[in-house]
Structure formats: structure tokens, C-alpha cells
Amino acid sequence: MITSKDNPHLKAIRRLRDKRHREREGLVVAEGEDLVDAARDAGFEPELLLVAGQDVEPQLLDAVSELGSGTRVIGVFRQRWSSPGGRLSVYLHGVRDPGNVGTIVRAAHGLADGPVVLGPDCADPWSPKAVRASMGSVFARPPARADFDEVLAFPGATTLAMVPRDAPALADVEAEPPVVVCLGSERTGLPADVIERCSRRASILLNPSGAESLNVAMAATVALYELNRMAGHA
Amino acid sequence: MITSKDNPHLKAIRRLRDKRHREREGLVVAEGEDLVDAARDAGFEPELLLVAGQDVEPQLLDAVSELGSGTRVIGVFRQRWSSPGGRLSVYLHGVRDPGNVGTIVRAAHGLADGPVVLGPDCADPWSPKAVRASMGSVFARPPARADFDEVLAFPGATTLAMVPRDAPALADVEAEPPVVVCLGSERTGLPADVIERCSRRASILLNPSGAESLNVAMAATVALYELNRMAGHA
Numbered sequence: 001m002i003t004s005k006d007n008p009h010l011k012a013i014r015r016l017r018d019k020r021h022r023e024r025e026g027l028v029v030a031e032g033e034d035l036v037d038a039a040r041d042a043g044f045e046p047e048l049l050l051v052a053g054q055d056v057e058p059q060l061l062d063a064v065s066e067l068g069s070g071t072r073v074i075g076v077f078r079q080r081w082s083s084p085g086g087r088l089s090v091y092l093h094g095v096r097d098p099g100n101v102g103t104i105v106r107a108a109h110g111l112a113d114g115p116v117v118l119g120p121d122c123a124d125p126w127s128p129k130a131v132r133a134s135m136g137s138v139f140a141r142p143p144a145r146a147d148f149d150e151v152l153a154f155p156g157a158t159t160l161a162m163v164p165r166d167a168p169a170l171a172d173v174e175a176e177p178p179v180v181v182c183l184g185s186e187r188t189g190l191p192a193d194v195i196e197r198c199s200r201r202a203s204i205l206l207n208p209s210g211a212e213s214l215n216v217a218m219a220a221t222v223a224l225y226e227l228n229r230m231a232g233h234a
Numbered sequence: 235m236i237t238s239k240d241n242p243h244l245k246a247i248r249r250l251r252d253k254r255h256r257e258r259e260g261l262v263v264a265e266g267e268d269l270v271d272a273a274r275d276a277g278f279e280p281e282l283l284l285v286a287g288q289d290v291e292p293q294l295l296d297a298v299s300e301l302g303s304g305t306r307v308i309g310v311f312r313q314r315w316s317s318p319g320g321r322l323s324v325y326l327h328g329v330r331d332p333g334n335v336g337t338i339v340r341a342a343h344g345l346a347d348g349p350v351v352l353g354p355d356c357a358d359p360w361s362p363k364a365v366r367a368s369m370g371s372v373f374a375r376p377p378a379r380a381d382f383d384e385v386l387a388f389p390g391a392t393t394l395a396m397v398p399r400d401a402p403a404l405a406d407v408e409a410e411p412p413v414v415v416c417l418g419s420e421r422t423g424l425p426a427d428v429i430e431r432c433s434r435r436a437s438i439l440l441n442p443s444g445a446e447s448l449n450v451a452m453a454a455t456v457a458l459y460e461l462n463r464m465a466g467h468a
Contacts, residue, residue: 099333103449103452106445106448106449106452107445107448107449107452109441109444109445110440110441110444110445110446110447110448111440111441111444112441113441133449135445135449137444137445140444140445141444171463204459205462206344206345207343207344207345207346207347210343210344210345210371210374210375211340211341211343211344211369211371211374212344213344214340214341214344214455215337215340215341215367215369217451217452218337218341218451218452218455221448221452221455221456222455222456222459225438225456225459225460226459226463228439229405229460
């Protein structure tokens, strides 16, 4: 039973709050039974597993947890990365909000067969916020890393740039699979040169008098839903 | 120029962090130029407007801001509430996450003509997190408050319960307008008695091997998109 906050395991968990440290170690912290179970169900073996009251004093586990009081279990797992691919996948460019990245990982797990491909300047999908927003999908369908040139090199892929306006409606776009749905940052969208090199563009039509755009996670989810529907799966 | 943190205006802003206080006063705090502009564009007149370096010392404004350092302006406005209605609107029951409520307010502003109707146990749409997630749509299209009995009393309304499974696919549902899309809490969904009394049910079909559900804000957005598309608007 761990009874000191200076225990090396607890120190290791605290260090993993830092993104550079997570990257260097290639590790991820899963807090709570739901996320730990999701990791194990996906075949991840814990490098470290601490159960409150069994391996560690509950208040010490609470103190290293991002969730705070009442955390019953924390697991540390080795990160895994997918290769890009699938008939339907997502490419993100500059999506910096970890909640958005995690939510898109969850949506792609439900609505696509390929991974979320993280391009430049995206949030770390293994951060506590992203892992939580993914509801464990980050374990079941780990993201991939690639820049846009690598995405363009997918054999026969349709690269579909989602843009806020001045493009055909999503439902009118002919997108032969494999399709890679490409989305950019919340503030500035996809860089012009990425849009330029995509094979198709689409917009989600909104009320002219309403909100000017959707959040990037909503746009990604609607695009995946619509491409699924058009392919006859929904 | 305000130069003391004990200034009554600053104290009033600090008190408005508390939900009960916001409700009692009927006020909302908008932080940053984008949200203050959104409120004014929607015809809200500020009860109080503090510009850093002009009305108040910048570090004192930062100190009362939830955004933290670099806040240039904070406005306090009187809350407004819509009446339920419209050809397409949303009813939420037990959606407690302010980010989800704000995101759904933004989606409905873009994809529906009616407001988001907040039933029991929903997050305060005027909380800083919800206002920020709405990207100002909470001012342009203020939410409504009503319980499910009031929603059922809308003349001729189709109440469409979104459920995670065991219901027709969204695209196969015939929903005569006016349509009220009904969604429940992230963990437990809609209460059984609400589902029972809805006139239609629908699910968003997901990969059988993938994520078990979408986040409630994603489900709301997909439903609004699909109902728009079926009505010939997208």
C-alpha cells in the first residue's frame, strides 16, 4: 500500500500531466473505471495500475488525479498509433482543443472505419481531456499521425475539404471511397493550400440568419454521418 | 478608472460566477470582444461594460475574468428567454454539461429556426462555459424553459426522441413539422416516460463494432442536420 505522496509511481503519474513528458515516454494515463476498462477491452496491458484503498491510500490517488476526489483507479498504458487508412477517415489540421480532438475520435469510432489522422498543430489525443472526451475510443481506435502530403499519397483517396461556405452542400458531393474528411482549426479553418489540393470541397448549409459556423467537432460528426448515409449505411 | 479590487462593479461580476446569483439577478457576464459584440449585435444593452485600460486597470479585469490574463472587455447583460416554438427546435432533459448545452444552442442557431428548450436538470445556459461554447448564439437565439408536458402541448408538434439504439434510422423517420428533437442526459439518455410519450423515435446508426454512442451535442447536431436535409434545406 502506497502511503507517501513521494512514492515514485505517484510521481510518474504527476509527470505525465506534461505533454512533452507523455510524448517522450509514450505513455497515457486513464483515470476512472470506465476509461481503464476501455483500455483493457481494447487489449492494452497496464504498465501501472493503482486501485484506491488496495494499492494506494485513496486521498493520495485523488491528489494525482485530474478528476479529483473519488477516483477509484488510475492506469498507465503505452500509447499506440494507427496507420492512416480505411474507406472513411478524418484528417485534422491545427485542431488545438483537446476536447474537440477527443470528441472527433469518438465520432469517427462510431461512424467511420478508419482512424483520425492528426496533422500539424493538433492537440495531443493522449491528454487527460482528450482521452475523457473520446470516452475510451482513443484506445479502441487509436489515432494516426501524418502530414497532408502523406494523406494525398493514399492510393485513390478522395480528400474532402470541409469549408464553412462557398462550396457544394455535403449531400450533393460525390465522394468515391476511400474518403478522407479534412477539417481545420476552429478560428481559421483549413489552410488555403490544403483546400487547394483537396479533390472535393463541401459545406454544411446553415440558416442564412443563424450561426455562421459549427464547432469543428460538430462539422466532423455531421460529415461522417452524411457520408455514411450516402454510402447506404444509415 | 477602477483601481481597487473592492470596487462594487468588480464584486458584482465576481458574484455572477455563482449560478444561484445569476438566476436571482437574471444577469449574464460576457467576456471578451467576440461575446460582447455578439450580445450587442443581438440588441442586448449592457448593464455594465468595463474596458481594460479605459474603465478599469487591466490586471483587475483579468482577476475577475474566467478567461484570465489579457481580457480586454467584460459586459454584463440582462438574460432573455425565448418562448418554445418554430418548425424545428430542440428539447433537452437532464443535459448537465454547460459545454454541451452551449454547443447545442450554437447548432440550433445554425440549423433550426426554433430555440433550445431546457427541461429539468439542465446546465445553466448563461454560465461562462455555456456562453463561450455557444459562441454568442445564446444571445442571438436565447433558449427557452419548459417541462415536457408543455412541449407535448405544442399544437401539432412531432416530438422525436433520440435514443441510442432499437429505433428506426433518422433518415427513415417521417417527422411532420413542427418537430421538437428530444435528447436526454449523456449517461442515462431520456427518461423512459418521456420516450414513451414522444410521437416518434430515431437512432443514429453507428458501426456495430465502434463507439456505442455519440456525445449528446453531436447527436443533436446530426439530428438537426438530417431534419433540415429531409425538409429540402440542405
